[in-house]
Amino acid sequence: MPTRSSRTFLRVMTWVVGLCGVALLLGGGWLVAVGGSFYYVVAALLFLTTAVLLHRGRPEALSVFAVLVVGTLIWALYEVGFDWWPLAARGDVVFVIGALLLLPWVARPLARRTVADALDGRGAALSPVAGHRAFLAASLLAAVAVAATSWFTDLHRIRGELPGTRLGVGDGGVAEGDWLAYGRSQMGQRYSPLTDVTPDNVSSLQVAWHFETGDEPQPGDPEETTFQVTPLKIGERLYLCTPHQNVIALDATTGAQVWRYDPVIQGELALQHLTCRGLSYQSAEAAAAAAPQAAAPAEPASPSQPAASTAPQGTASELAAGGGLTAPQEDAATPGASDGAPVDETGGSADPGLPVAAANARTATCDDKLFMPTADGRIVILxxxxxxxxxxxxxxxxxxDLWDRMPNVNPGSYYSTSPVIVAGNSVIVGGTVLDNVSTAEASGVIRAFDITTGNLLWNWDSGKPNDTQPIGAGETYTPNSPNSWSIMSADEALGLVYVPLGNQPPDQWGANRSPEVEAYSSSIVALDIRTGQPRWHFQTVHHDLWDYDVPAQPSLIDLPIGDEIVPALVQPTKQGEIFVLDRRTGEPVMPVVERRAPGGAVLPDRAAPTQPKSAISFDPPPLRERDMWGATMFDQLACRIAFHGLAYGGRFTPPSLDGSLIYPGNFGVFNWGSVAVDPARGVMFATPTYLAFTSRLVPRPDSRTLVVNDSQPQGALPALNENFGAPYAIELGPFTSALGLPCQQPPWGYVAGVDLTTGETAWMHKNGTTRDASPIPLPFRMGVPNLGGPMMTAGGVAFLSGTIDDYVRGYDVTTGEELWKARLPAGGQATPMTYRGADGRQYVLVVAGGHGSLGTKRGDSVIAYALP
Structure with a gap:
């Protein structure tokens, strides 16, 4: 006898199944209308048939639903094979409802109705519910068997091994236990010759010390406030900078703070992002050996304020005895106007009124020097x-002063987020400009300054690429030109600095670009260190409409190619290409071909007919409707509909008025974290990420009205993506479902090992979990995005902390196997480094501070790990 609760449960299930059918019929009909799959309409009809039979108390409802389970299983296998997460998105709702229909609370009332119908003459014969339940149970068991098979099947893994040592390499002038530049040396390899930590003992790493900087979020911070620093290790000390621009020295063995410097940053700043990726260093020996400049500039850089200082002065040793802590004056900062400094009629800009470091802190006569780029547009020397x-x-x-001779002065809208290059007695510096805010931004000029005098030695302005003599004090550089916001590399033996160059803002509209911009945008440019003259350049994207800046530091490595050792440059890109070039000439070492690209840019703009593709490429296959994903079949259906509503012809689909799908998106397959290369083995450790974005051009009625922002941001922060002065603003964002999940199926992040001498990807596997990226902290190993670079060691272990789950991991370089991981207190969006301490141990150091745009947990931790 069915109970009241059984009848109630059956009614609830009837409504659930019926509502699912209605939703699928509406959505599935929409999908068919836009040219998509018929599955959802068929599934809707089976849902609705099941609901009607349940309402009538017919046990045949179970068999109809079993047909739906089997049909869904066959369709899912046809679309994605034995790939668990795509299978789960297609079948989870169907499986759960099928399992609920097997419960006794459904079977009892169905069996009772069947017997009653037969006795009343309404049924020709008894229709036992057991047979229908068995059919449904068998279909669900088949689904479980397929699921279990997929758990042990990884369709996204490449298995293999990287070769061992093939080359004898020197130390690049860096002592074995030190880390003297962002990439350890200015060759940008992110490789250490230390061998203490190996695949056999890396699992024994434990926390040696943990330092907290005290740098906390502040009112007026931009959303993208990030702790991305890779510290330097010089002698017995570590040196790092914080998001709010403090410089800190730590004892490398104990983690104790030695000194802290506050540069007293100018007031309100028009910041798109606030970060400091690292410092630069010049030793006393390098300074003494630096040859004098061939020709002194006619005009020194204009000082922001008088250089006179009332601060205490003395030698370095005298100040060290006093503790070495600076004491900045409270009133040193000069607030900046929120709308930027006025521009005069000749195109020059009013002085931004920067603070002067020597006027507001303790001073010394320095032998060694540290260089700190600040968010208000200075390089402070410590x-x-x-x-x-x-x-x-x-x-x-x-x-x-980096604002000297700069057009469109608006403090915060231009500064160097990345460490400078130190070559001889000069510093070479680029800087980030505001993306997609206006067409009247600062210049992306690359400049060299004399360290001692501060004089401008040369300027490479892409608007006048062959005229590198310092411009006059009353002149300004080409405004709004492509900029170098990432990290440069240098080969002082060749006398070249390698500049990864971005795009001209606005990034997604290029109708008015000059021939010079077209030539140098999104290129790697090799400049003569002494003169700034361009020696060669290689363009990674033609007529860039996607914000495919060259985002990463080039890695310099000598490779055995054929019978020759080639001085090579390895350049990762946002679109997934790894260009391997001869760093002497810019000629490809690995083949590069031009492939046809989609057209259809909004007139009068255009799209380039072809784009370069390298023999080493992590360019993902084009997306298809079957690649759409969701937590359930319903949000997957919504993503399928959205996919058909976007313009998409594969990679390099131009932005459009109705919206385009951009894959890979401007987050990039590779970003500023770059890759790590092992110069002894000739191999690369890479961290490709795959996220699709959408891009839509929004017509602007005038140069002032907000069209993609609801209100003007507070203070001096810029209204992003408005493109004031251009005909279109831009709407950008990740391609996600209503639940906030990526619409494209996982994996979204990998680690990979590449033999750079052959171009072969020896191994590749998904990396990271969803533990910190979902409302419920479940550590599903789906492969998650990474932002922050890897580091390799001669011990055969690579380290990475940039995934959006809060872990640092160690990997076997040869096979790619994950060998060790440790939980971090915040997001690890910085590149790890390693060094030897005074106690003789090898330390692995990780900065865990989070990333505003990624939404990872913010923090202020510097953590060192070592073997017991």
Whole structure:
């Protein structure tokens, strides 16, 4: 006898199944109308038939639903094979409802109705519910068998091994236990010759010390406030900078703070992002060996304020005895106007009124020097021993003014987020400009300054690419030109600095670009260190409409190619290409071909007919409707409909007025974290990420009205993506479902090992879990996005902390196997480094501070790991 609860449960199930059928019929009909799959309409009819039979109390409802389970299983296998997460999105709702229909609370009332119908003459014969339940149970068991098979099947893995040591390599002038530049040396390899930590013992790594910087979020911070620093290790100390621009020296063995310097940043700044990726270093020996510049510039850089200082002065040793802590004056910062400084009629810009480092802190005569780029547009030069400002640098100011001769001065809208290149007695610096805010931004000029005098030595302006003599004090550089916001590399033996160049804002509209911009945009440019003259350039994207800046530091490595050792440059890109070039000439070492690209740009703009593709490529296959994903069949259906509503012809589909699908998106397959290369083995450790974005051009009625922002941001922060002065604003965002999940199926992140001498990807597997990216902290190993670079060691272990789950991991370089991981207190969106401490141990150091745009947990941790 069915109970009241059984009848109630059956009614609830009837409504659930019926509502699912209605939703699928409406959505499935829409999908068919736009040219998509018929599955959802067929499934809807089976849902509705099941609901009607349940309402009538017919046990045949179970068999009809079993047909739906079997049909869904066959369709899912046809679309994605034994790939668990895509299978789950297609079958989870069907399986759960099928399992509920097997419960006794459904079977009892169905069996009772069947018997009653037969006795009343309404049924020709008894229709036992057991047979229908068995059919449904068998279909669900088949689904479980397919699921279980998929759990042990990885369709996304490449298995293999990288070769061992093939080359004898030197230390690049860096002591074995030190880390003297962002990529350890200015060759950008992110490789250490230390061998203490190996695949056999890496699992024994444990926390040696943990330092917290105290740098917390502040009112007025931009959303993209990030702790991305890779510290330097020089002698017995570590040197790092924080998002809010403090410089900190730590004892490398104990993690104790030695000194801290606050550069007293100017007031409200028009910041798109706030970060400091690292510092740069010049040793006393390198300074002494630096040859004098061939020709002194006619005009020194204009000081922001008088260089006179009332701060205490002394030698480095004298200040060290006093503790070396700076004491910035409270009133040193000069607030900046929120709308930027006025521009005069000749195109020059009013002085931004920067603070002067030497006027607001303890000073010293420095032998060694640290270089700190600041968010208000300076390079501050510090004594590594004490943290004092160098009175014998920057013409006595202890700083270099990057706003000098810059057009469209608006403090915060231009600064160097990345460490500078130090070559001889010069610093070479680029800087980030605001993306997609206006057509009247600062210049992307690359400049070299004399460290001692602060004088401008040369300027490479892509608007006048062959005229590198310093411009006059009353002149300004080409506004709104392509900029280099990422990290440069240098080969001082060849006398070349390698500049990864971005796009001209606005990124997604290029109708008015000059021939010079067209030539150099999104290129790697090799400049003569001494003169700034361009020696060669290689364009990675033609007529870039996708924000495919060259985002990563080039890695310089000598490779055995045929019978020759080739001085090579390895350049990762946002679109997934790894270009391997001869760094002497820019000629490809690995083949590069031009492939046809989609057209259809909004007139009068255009799209380039072809785009370069490298023999080493992590370019993902084009997306199809079957690649859409969701937590359930319903949001997957919505993503399928959205997919058909976007313009998409594969990679390099131009932005459109109705919306385009951009894959890979401007997050990039590779970003500023770059790759790591092992110069002894000739191999690369890479971290490809795959996320689709959408891009829509929005017509602007005038140059002032907000069209993609609801209100003007607070303070001086810019209204992003408005493109003031251009005919279109831009709407950009990840291609996600209503639940906030990517519409494309996982994996979204991998680690990969590549033999750079053959171009072969020896191994590749998905990397990272969803533990910190979902409302419920379930560590599903789906392969998640990464932002932050890897590091390799001669011990055969690579380290990475940039995944959006809060872990640092160690991998076997040869096979790619994950060998060790440790939980971090915040997002690890920085590149790890390693060094030897005074106690003789090898330390692995990780910065865990999170990333505003990624939504990873914010923090202020610097953590060192070592073997017991």
């Amino acid at each position: 004594d590594p021993e004490t943290g004092a400002v160098c009175a014998n640098a920057g013409g006595g100011d202890g700083q270099i």
